[in-house]
Amino acid sequence: MYKKVFIVDDDEVSIFLTEAILEAESFANECKGFLDAKIALQNLMDSVHGSSTEALPEVIFLDLNMPFLSGWDFLEALSPYEQALRGRCRIYILTSSVDEQEQKRAAHSKLVAGFLQKPLEDEWLLQLQKN
Amino acid sequence: MEPDCALPACIVMAVIEYDSQCSQILELIPKYNCLQPPVSKEFKQYYSREFYRAIVGSTIELIAVLDEEGTYTFVGDSVVASLGYTPEELLGVSALSFIHPEDLPSVKNALEELLKFNTASFPLFRFKAKQGDWRWIECTGRNMLHNDHVRGIMVTSRDVTEAIQLAYDKDYHQAYYKSLFFEHPDTVFTLDINGAFQQVNKHIQTLTAYSKSDILGLPYTALLHPDHVKIATDAISKVWTGEAHTVEVRIVTKLGDIKNISVSVMPVYFRGEVQGVQGIAKDITEAVQAQKLIRQQAQQLNSILDSITEPFYALDHEWRFSFASTSFASFIKMDRSQITGRVIWELWPELKSSKFYGVCQQVAEQQTAAYLEEAFTTPYPGYLHISIYPTPDGVAVHFIDVTEQKNIQREIEKLSLVASKTVNGVIIMDAERKIEWVNDGFCRITGYDREEVLGQIPSDLLQGPGTDPKVAQRIVSKYNSRKPFSEEVLNYRKSGEILWFYIDVTPIFDQEGNLKNFIAIQTDVTEKKEAEGKLLKLADDLYKHNLDLQQFTYIISHNLRAPVANALGLIQLVNKLPKESANFDVAKNKLQASIQQLDTVVKDINKILSLRESGRVTQRETVCLARVCQEVLGQFEDEFLKANVAVHVAIAPDHCLLSIKAYLHSILYNLLSNSLKYKAEDRQLEIWVQTERDKRGYVLTVRDSGSGMDMQLVQKQLFQLYKRFHPNTFGKGIGLFMVKTQVQALGGKIDVESTLNQGTTFKIYLGAKHV
Numbered sequence: 001m002y003k004k005v006f007i008v009d010d011d012e013v014s015i016f017l018t019e020a021i022l023e024a025e026s027f028a029n030e031c032k033g034f035l036d037a038k039i040a041l042q043n044l045m046d047s048v049h050g051s052s053t054e055a056l057p058e059v060i061f062l063d064l065n066m067p068f069l070s071g072w073d074f075l076e077a078l079s080p081y082e083q084a085l086r087g088r089c090r091i092y093i094l095t096s097s098v099d100e101q102e103q104k105r106a107a108h109s110k111l112v113a114g115f116l117q118k119p120l121e122d123e124w125l126l127q128l129q130k131n
Numbered sequence: 132m133e134p135d136c137a138l139p140a141c142i143v144m145a146v147i148e149y150d151s152q153c154s155q156i157l158e159l160i161p162k163y164n165c166l167q168p169p170v171s172k173e174f175k176q177y178y179s180r181e182f183y184r185a186i187v188g189s190t191i192e193l194i195a196v197l198d199e200e201g202t203y204t205f206v207g208d209s210v211v212a213s214l215g216y217t218p219e220e221l222l223g224v225s226a227l228s229f230i231h232p233e234d235l236p237s238v239k240n241a242l243e244e245l246l247k248f249n250t251a252s253f254p255l256f257r258f259k260a261k262q263g264d265w266r267w268i269e270c271t272g273r274n275m276l277h278n279d280h281v282r283g284i285m286v287t288s289r290d291v292t293e294a295i296q297l298a299y300d301k302d303y304h305q306a307y308y309k310s311l312f313f314e315h316p317d318t319v320f321t322l323d324i325n326g327a328f329q330q331v332n333k334h335i336q337t338l339t340a341y342s343k344s345d346i347l348g349l350p351y352t353a354l355l356h357p358d359h360v361k362i363a364t365d366a367i368s369k370v371w372t373g374e375a376h377t378v379e380v381r382i383v384t385k386l387g388d389i390k391n392i393s394v395s396v397m398p399v400y401f402r403g404e405v406q407g408v409q410g411i412a413k414d415i416t417e418a419v420q421a422q423k424l425i426r427q428q429a430q431q432l433n434s435i436l437d438s439i440t441e442p443f444y445a446l447d448h449e450w451r452f453s454f455a456s457t458s459f460a461s462f463i464k465m466d467r468s469q470i471t472g473r474v475i476w477e478l479w480p481e482l483k484s485s486k487f488y489g490v491c492q493q494v495a496e497q498q499t500a501a502y503l504e505e506a507f508t509t510p511y512p513g514y515l516h517i518s519i520y521p522t523p524d525g526v527a528v529h530f531i532d533v534t535e536q537k538n539i540q541r542e543i544e545k546l547s548l549v550a551s552k553t554v555n556g557v558i559i560m561d562a563e564r565k566i567e568w569v570n571d572g573f574c575r576i577t578g579y580d581r582e583e584v585l586g587q588i589p590s591d592l593l594q595g596p597g598t599d600p601k602v603a604q605r606i607v608s609k610y611n612s613r614k615p616f617s618e619e620v621l622n623y624r625k626s627g628e629i630l631w632f633y634i635d636v637t638p639i640f641d642q643e644g645n646l647k648n649f650i651a652i653q654t655d656v657t658e659k660k661e662a663e664g665k666l667l668k669l670a671d672d673l674y675k676h677n678l679d680l681q682q683f684t685y686i687i688s689h690n691l692r693a694p695v696a697n698a699l700g701l702i703q704l705v706n707k708l709p710k711e712s713a714n715f716d717v718a719k720n721k722l723q724a725s726i727q728q729l730d731t732v733v734k735d736i737n738k739i740l741s742l743r744e745s746g747r748v749t750q751r752e753t754v755c756l757a758r759v760c761q762e763v764l765g766q767f768e769d770e771f772l773k774a775n776v777a778v779h780v781a782i783a784p785d786h787c788l789l790s791i792k793a794y795l796h797s798i799l800y801n802l803l804s805n806s807l808k809y810k811a812e813d814r815q816l817e818i819w820v821q822t823e824r825d826k827r828g829y830v831l832t833v834r835d836s837g838s839g840m841d842m843q844l845v846q847k848q849l850f851q852l853y854k855r856f857h858p859n860t861f862g863k864g865i866g867l868f869m870v871k872t873q874v875q876a877l878g879g880k881i882d883v884e885s886t887l888n889q890g891t892t893f894k895i896y897l898g899a900k901h902v
Binding site: 011013014016017018020021024065068096097098099102117118119120 | 684687688692693695696697699700701703704707708714717718721724725845
């Protein structure tokens, strides 16, 4: 069981749904949902820089299609901290998109641990669960 | 008897003298008169009568005795030999009857004198001989009437006819010679054996300015010009060998003038030897000068004729070449000597069948000049322009080889035929781009007459408001670069119709590299351009469709898929959750919301699709922007009042255009709604709506003092569907997408400028195509 998981999604329903599934599967102790990617990013930065006492989440579920700061923008902003995040924080893309182009693009990003399509399936969660 | 004996001796002496020196006989006669009979005692003896008679008869002198009247009483026998009479024929006949009537008076006088003074000498007289001819007789008489033995007048006569004749001839020749010498119209002179002037005639002064006295004794060399001494001395030496001839020498007169003279010099023989030189000199200074002048002029004329680069020749009356210029010789590739004197028609018999032959005959006959142009194959193929002039000796022919001009002319004719008949427009301009000539094609395409375009600049004439100023500018700079170029340019017919030309311009330079002309060839590409325009439109449409498709892929993968994914997830959750769990109801509500969202997206897609189609087909109507604005503002009235929004409108009432009112309404509505939605919380919202004219239509500006956007972040996605940049605000991200779609459907363009926390400005360009 993970200590801490972030869910970054502008869709409130989606956050609710993901949280509910994670809770049902006892995926993590703490699930934190962010409607605004910017705030999620700020949180992560603070943890990386040590300016906050908050620990880094072990898993991040990241939506792609968000206003103002998309999932791609989010990843790009994190790329300087690739080393710092490696082994400590795994990012999974969780999107409703069925666009193959986006899957390919995600495969190229070193920060991305996996590409998941909504809705979150139980089987996938089993694979992701911390043994 | 003393006197008797004295006479015969005297006669003998006389006879002897006469024989040896007949020329002096006249001079001897007086001596004879004073002769005294030789007194010698040894010879003083008496001879018989017969002795005397024989002596008197044998002498060639005629001895006769006359009585006082002149009648012969005795005639010596010698009369037979001298005059042909027998003594008997004369005895008793008066001697006077034989005398020439002209001489008779003087003879009679002498006879009378004789009677008085005993002796007398008769003047010479003529005596008729037996043959009837007159003989000159010299006669002396002695009155011996008182001598008893004689009793008469003794006359001794001698025939001197020959001597008289000789003397006459001598006088005559002398006079002749004198006349030749002194009266000769030229200067005549003689030189002595030393070459000094011996005699000169009066003309010497005219010729040399030396007087006769100056010159006599001077050597001839004194007169000669130094350069000519040798010629003269050679000439004189030749004369000494007996050869007469003529030389031309130059002399210097006493006054220092130089004269050219021609001198004929000849030897003077005397007694078989050359004793001197006689010369006749003629002043030929003028003649020499004239000759020189003639020579010079002839030479000049020759060189003038030769310097005429056009071939030239003269034919005499027999059609023989009397002159041929060097250029003619080189034209026929023959030496002048090969043709001079040859008959032209024999040299080139084929010419006899030419037009030239006929014209030559005509010129010779009518004595008027004629001109013709004819193609020749002789001496080699070519086209000649020939002038034929009559001359006193025949005809002169002068011609120009116009083969090249003819060829060029033909070439030009062909080219001009091509240029005028081609379907393309052809323009010939001068270096200032002013039209010098246009072809029929130009007139046909543009609708202008040739006369009205001459002197105009094609760009000024043909370009118009629709011509792209950049293209126009490029054409000018390409003309200035003086290099060939081609362009596609929008022009106008005279009627104002649009005309697309593909122009191909070539500058023409002369041999010195100066720009002379421009030649422009215009191809009407209007149809092609229109097709191109359609193609562009089609491509544009396709592009838009493609964009739409991409957009729909996106919509489907995100906006449509999102609520579906949510619904799926929620259903799974609902199935899993116990009914009494708090989340069960929440999940159920959210499931419903997701389904509703799905419905909305489907409706939106439908709306967008129908909007795109209708934008292309909906009828345009005149829409006044002020009115549309007023209507939209009316809809917002309450909300603006509630939010305390200040709206400033500046739209001129005449800013109207052909458009779709609903679209303009929707655009304005969306923009105002955005302004209201993203107002800055800390200050009053102000909105400015205004229009202004630009060259293609109107610009509608909507500016607000709202929260603004970070353009760096939003630029790419601002007008995309379902993109929102304000996470905390209500909105589904369709407004600006709709605005843009509608603006595009109206053929307009939308621009945005925004500064975070200051406000946003949208500019919508309406009226023409802004892609």
